Amino acid sequence: MGTLSRNSTARSPSYLFPSVIALASLSLTALIIYKVDDFVSQTKTVAGHNLDPTPWHPFPPKTFPEETRQSRAYKIIQCSYLTCGHSSIRSTGTSTSKRVSSELSRDSLHCPEFFRWIHRDLEPWARTRISRTHIAESKNYAAFRAVISSGRLYVDLYYACVQSRAMFTIWGLLQLLKRYPGMVPDVDLMFDCMDKPSVNRTEHADMPLPLFRYCTTQEHFDIPFPDWSFWGWPEINIRPWDDEFRDIKNGSQTKSWLKKGPLAYWKGNPDVGSPIRTELLQCNDSRLWKAQIMRQDWLEEGKMGFQQSKLSNQCNHRYKIYAEGFAWSVSLKYIISCGSLPLIITPQYEDFFSRGLIPLKNYWPVSSTDICQSIKFAVEWGNTNPHKAMGIGKAGQALMENMNMDRVYDYMFHLISEYSKLQDFKPVPPPSALEMCDESLLCLADSKQKQFLRESAAFPSSASPCTLQPADSNLMENLIQQKRKTIKDVNDMQKPKQKNSSNNANK
Numbered sequence: 348m349g350t351l352s353r354n355s356t357a358r359s360p361s362y363l364f365p366s367v368i369a370l371a372s373l374s375l376t377a378l379i380i381y382k383v384d385d386f387v388s389q390t391k392t393v394a395g396h397n398l399d400p401t402p403w404h405p406f407p408p409k410t411f412p413e414e415t416r417q418s419r420a421y422k423i424i425q426c427s428y429l430t431c432g433h434s435s436i437r438s439t440g441t442s443t444s445k446r447v448s449s450e451l452s453r454d455s456l457h458c459p460e461f462f463r464w465i466h467r468d469l470e471p472w473a474r475t476r477i478s479r480t481h482i483a484e485s486k487n488y489a490a491f492r493a494v495i496s497s498g499r500l501y502v503d504l505y506y507a508c509v510q511s512r513a514m515f516t517i518w519g520l521l522q523l524l525k526r527y528p529g530m531v532p533d534v535d536l537m538f539d540c541m542d543k544p545s546v547n548r549t550e551h552a553d554m555p556l557p558l559f560r561y562c563t564t565q566e567h568f569d570i571p572f573p574d575w576s577f578w579g580w581p582e583i584n585i586r587p588w589d590d591e592f593r594d595i596k597n598g599s600q601t602k603s604w605l606k607k608g609p610l611a612y613w614k615g616n617p618d619v620g621s622p623i624r625t626e627l628l629q630c631n632d633s634r635l636w637k638a639q640i641m642r643q644d645w646l647e648e649g650k651m652g653f654q655q656s657k658l659s660n661q662c663n664h665r666y667k668i669y670a671e672g673f674a675w676s677v678s679l680k681y682i683i684s685c686g687s688l689p690l691i692i693t694p695q696y697e698d699f700f701s702r703g704l705i706p707l708k709n710y711w712p713v714s715s716t717d718i719c720q721s722i723k724f725a726v727e728w729g730n731t732n733p734h735k736a737m738g739i740g741k742a743g744q745a746l747m748e749n750m751n752m753d754r755v756y757d758y759m760f761h762l763i764s765e766y767s768k769l770q771d772f773k774p775v776p777p778p779s780a781l782e783m784c785d786e787s788l789l790c791l792a793d794s795k796q797k798q799f800l801r802e803s804a805a806f807p808s809s810a811s812p813c814t815l816q817p818a819d820s821n822l823m824e825n826l827i828q829q830k831r832k833t834i835k836d837v838n839d840m841q842k843p844k845q846k847n848s849s850n851n852a853n854k
């Protein structure tokens with residue numbers, strides 16, 4: 348060996364030189380590949396690359412089967428680092444924004460009543476305000492952090508979210524920035540995209556943490572924000588909200604209200620760990636309980652091309668039941684859109700608009716403790732008072748029609764604006780955050796996701812956001828008490844009957 352190498356060294360250096368170069372470039376390439384690999388494996392994406400599922404709600408890790416390692420690496424780098432900042436929309440953004448915001452119409456309309464909840468949701472920080480410490484503490488509960496700075500969105504991803512929730516939620520924020528260019532203030536917020544609220548009011552009484560998510564309860568500080576389905580839910584073929592509403596309303600008109608089936612109808616997935624849905628299965632008896640409860644098998648539906656699950660074909664009954672799932676359910680808005688009388692089983696979880704529903708005005712409250720009896724009572728009441736029942740159903744549908752995407756963006760706008768007023772610091776994107784833009788999300792989306800994202804793209808608004816009501820905690824307190832009382836009155840109304848028919852049912 349030694350001799351051989353001495354021999355080779357002794358050989359003409361001109362012969363050796365190219366091999367040294369070759370070797371060097373080979374190792375350089377290897378080093379680059381290694382470094383790139385390393386870099387790629389540290390780059391987290393809204394599609395879920397290099398992210399673990401949330402520890403507080405585990406789910407199977409995401410797989411990206413159809414790609415080779417190189418094409419994935421190329422895609423991650425391309426989508427994460429090479430798309431935003433080059434867009435022409437972006438560079439003209441500021442000039443457009445000035446033009447648009449100065450041309451916005453002056454006399455904007457009043458926001459729907461449920462916008463009042465924005466003040467109540469943010470009340471815990473009205474006195475203390477929101478500090479960097481709040482943000483740092485909220486991080487323990489967050490799947491990502493979103494920072495808006497000078498009209499640009501930066502996101503720091505901590506955990507993966509199930510399906511395409513992260514992608515569609517972040518898309519929603521980007522569309523808000525496009526809809527109201529130059530108007531959305533700088534903001535720094537923590538977001539969890541999983542189902543259940545986590546900031547317990549008792550446990551966090553000393554230091555309420557601001558955490559955005561899709562729902563809350565009266566026992567939590569979590570701040571509800573419109574969920575991903577407003578921009579679409581590709582996995583189960585639910586289109587962006589405005590399109591879906593239009594289809595449902597049209598479908599609901601195939602039969603006049605009085606010609607619809609005089610039964611209460613529910614179709615969904617009962618296997619989501621929801622005690623209410625499990626109990627609801629017991630009510631599947633059109634004679635005894637006046638209810639029809641149908642099981643939705645999403646896997647099977649997917650194979651069949653979602654023909655049986657079209658929401659617009661599910662408005663053929665006078666009564667539609669809402670039963671919350673593992674937490675709130677995105678189905679609420681579709682159910683109310685039918686114009687049937689919504690029978691809402693009194694929920695524990697609330698989303699941003701459901702708190703604004705008013706019993707006997709736009710829905711019928713069903714007791715969560717005696718579900719079948721309570722459904723039967725509602726159906727019998729409605730069949731005896733069809734015009735009243737129809738009136739409530741139509742009022743619910745009108746409420747959903749009024750809650751179109753324009754208003755959803757307005758809600759986001761006002762919530763974010765009010766929240767930003769509470770910050771006692773200037774939001775700065777953390778070094779680990781990546782800028783997000785339409786192109787970077789589209790770059791990561793599969794073909795179906797792309798279709799839904801494009802369909803739900805927003806354009807600069809020619810109107811100002813609706814006018815937010817001022818905070819009025821007495822009024823809110825009265826509304827809440829009134830709602831409780833109406834629900835109790837309806838429960839009391841069915842009590843005597845309940846006793847007798849449940850005796851019959853036990854026979």
Ligand SMILES: *[C@@H]1O[C@H](CO)[C@@H](O)[C@H](O)[C@H]1NC(C)=O
Nearest residue numbers: 547548549550551564566567
């Ligand atoms: C909130 O925390 C308290 C105290 O730990 C507990 O008793 C209560 O059940 C919790 N509430 C919810 C809704 O989890």
Ligand SMILES: *[C@@H]1O[C@H](CO)[C@@H](O)[C@H](O)[C@H]1NC(C)=O
Nearest residue numbers: 593594597598599600601602
């Ligand atoms: C409305 O529904 C009817 C069937 O009920 C259908 O034939 C029609 O194409 C629908 N229109 C739209 C615009 O979807």
Ligand SMILES: *[C@@H]1O[C@H](CO)[C@@H](O)[C@H](O)[C@H]1NC(C)=O
Nearest residue numbers: 617628631632639640641642
């Ligand atoms: C409810 O009853 C109907 C008719 O008897 C049946 O077709 C349906 O499968 C039942 N639903 C469930 C969830 O078992």
Ligand SMILES: *[C@@H]1O[C@H](CO)[C@@H](O)[C@H](O)[C@H]1NC(C)=O
Nearest residue numbers: 842843844845846847848850
């Ligand atoms: C229950 O039924 C019994 C007869 O079966 C009747 O006497 C009684 O008044 C009923 N109670 C109520 C509260 O309707």
